Amino acid sequence: MSRAALLVLADGRFPAGGHAHSGGAEAAVRAGRITGAGELAEFCRGRLHTTGLVSAALAASAALGMDPAGLDAAADARTPSPALRGAARRLGRQLLRAARATWPSAELDALARDFPKGAHQPVVLGLAARAAGLGAADAAYCSAYESVGGAASATVRLLSLDPLDATGVLARLAPEVDLVVDRAVAAAREALAEGPETLPGASAPLLEILAETHAASPARLFAS
Amino acid sequence: MTAAVTATARIHARPDGRGGTALPVLAGEGPLAPRRTRGTAGEASVVLVGAMSGPLGGDRLRVETEVAEGARLRVGSAAATLALPGRHQDEARYDVRLTVADGGELRWLPEQLISAGGSDLYVTTRADLAARARLVLREEQVLGRTGEEPGRLTSRLTVRIAGRCVLDQELSCGPGAPGGWDGPAVLAGHRAVGQIVVVRPEFAPHPPAARVCPAGAAVLPLAGPAVLLTAVAPDALQLRRALDEALAALG
Numbered sequence: 323m324s325r326a327a328l329l330v331l332a333d334g335r336f337p338a339g340g341h342a343h344s345g346g347a348e349a350a351v352r353a354g355r356i357t358g359a360g361e362l363a364e365f366c367r368g369r370l371h372t373t374g375l376v377s378a379a380l381a382a383s384a385a386l387g388m389d390p391a392g393l394d395a396a397a398d399a400r401t402p403s404p405a406l407r408g409a410a411r412r413l414g415r416q417l418l419r420a421a422r423a424t425w426p427s428a429e430l431d432a433l434a435r436d437f438p439k440g441a442h443q444p445v446v447l448g449l450a451a452r453a454a455g456l457g458a459a460d461a462a463y464c465s466a467y468e469s470v471g472g473a474a475s476a477t478v479r480l481l482s483l484d485p486l487d488a489t490g491v492l493a494r495l496a497p498e499v500d501l502v503v504d505r506a507v508a509a510a511r512e513a514l515a516e517g518p519e520t521l522p523g524a525s526a527p528l529l530e531i532l533a534e535t536h537a538a539s540p541a542r543l544f545a546s
Numbered sequence: 547m548t549a550a551v552t553a554t555a556r557i558h559a560r561p562d563g564r565g566g567t568a569l570p571v572l573a574g575e576g577p578l579a580p581r582r583t584r585g586t587a588g589e590a591s592v593v594l595v596g597a598m599s600g601p602l603g604g605d606r607l608r609v610e611t612e613v614a615e616g617a618r619l620r621v622g623s624a625a626a627t628l629a630l631p632g633r634h635q636d637e638a639r640y641d642v643r644l645t646v647a648d649g650g651e652l653r654w655l656p657e658q659l660i661s662a663g664g665s666d667l668y669v670t671t672r673a674d675l676a677a678r679a680r681l682v683l684r685e686e687q688v689l690g691r692t693g694e695e696p697g698r699l700t701s702r703l704t705v706r707i708a709g710r711c712v713l714d715q716e717l718s719c720g721p722g723a724p725g726g727w728d729g730p731a732v733l734a735g736h737r738a739v740g741q742i743v744v745v746r747p748e749f750a751p752h753p754p755a756a757r758v759c760p761a762g763a764a765v766l767p768l769a770g771p772a773v774l775l776t777a778v779a780p781d782a783l784q785l786r787r788a789l790d791e792a793l794a795a796l797g
Binding site for chain 1: 702710713714725727729757762764767769774778
């Protein structure tokens with residue numbers, strides 16, 4: 323595997339559309355629940371251990387070669403908010419376009435054919451990692467880090483938060499990202515043997531509720 | 547020292563042949579005592595009576611409910627379930643297994659589960675429905691008694707329709723839960739959290755629109771003929787109000 327390929331895939335400049343999404347941070351800022359770096363850290367920590375873990379496990383499973391259709395259905399069952407399912411598929415479609423141009427592969431072509439409206443982003447991410455010659459842990463790292471990185475950079479724009487504070491939040495979460503990746507990869511290996519239903523289902527009720535509030539809001543900076 | 551309890555309650559409902567629902571199996575054990583109460587035309591009603599306080603640490607409680615083709619059953623509970631610390635260090639388990647056949651209907655409407663300080667409980671609720679089964683399933687959790695820090699509570703809810711999983715969610719809270727559970731992404735200091743799953747075959751062609759109701763519950767149409775109503779609230783009363791409002795709005 324090429325370690326540089328991991329940097330390309332994880333780079334915020336990789337043209338996969340993630341910058342248009344705040345991971346629920348915009349809705350939390352509007353609800354007055356994030357007003358500074360301390361609350362941002364708790365927000366990111368909560369995201370990391372819920373939707374971050376689920377996404378990382380899905381990405382790791384796809385990187386191990388599990389059937390993408392089964393993983394996509396598992397992602398649906400773990401994403402009750404239709405606004406978040408829609409956002410995940412739009413992000414998946416954009417990532418797939420970028421990944422196919424970067425690392426052409428028959429598996430990515432098949433995914434585009436089978437999911438014309440887009441598959442869940444973590445599933446695409448796992449297959450993109452696979453096409454790039456990366457492994458399950460690499461895919462899980464991309465996904466887990468992205469689950470907090472997007473929210474942190476969005477909060478910098480939303481609150482005019484000092485970027486150094488936001489980066490500090492992410493750096494202090496690093497040991498927990500490692501933990502979540504370990505759990506995600508272990509869960510993916512179990513799912514490979516037992517089926518996708520054993521994947522984690524950790525949920526965050528407020529992310530689901532606020533996603534619907536946000537989707538109905540006429541004036542928003544970020545798509546989700 | 548009291549021993550940890552392992553107990554299973556079983557409830558089977560089937561049509562009685564006269565337009566009503568019979569309960570050929572209604573069996574309790576230990577702290578789990580199902581009692582038949584006055585139902586309505588066509589629908590049998592059962593109340594789970596907690597004969598002992600529980601579940602305590604180390605307990606293994608299980609409720610199995612089967613609703614046969616064409617039967618209608620409502621299950622409630624006489625009071626809230628209180629998870630308490632036990633003398634046994636290991637977690638307590640509470641497993642609910644619900645099966646509903648085609649044309650059957652189950653309304654599973656227990657009172658709240660209260661996670662008392664120092665308790666450690668893992669709850670799993672799994673509903674397996676046939677393609678044309680109907681379900682209303684409520685679960686409400688209250689974190690701590692008044693003014694009390696909660697115990698550790700993990701709850702997993704899985705709903706399958708015609709073998710396909712449409713909902714699989716786990717919520718972990720309290721001391722020792724993964725970080726951020728009380729932060730702005732998950733509960734934000736709210737002490738009551740709950741959901742109602744509604745499954746109706748007619749949702750397949752006509753799913754209700756996603757929205758957030760005035761009292762704060764979100765209406766979330768799932769990827770299947772099912773809707774999740776979900777809410778967080780400061781207390782049990784406001785949670786019930788929010789969920790009831792969202793359920794009533796489904797019609």
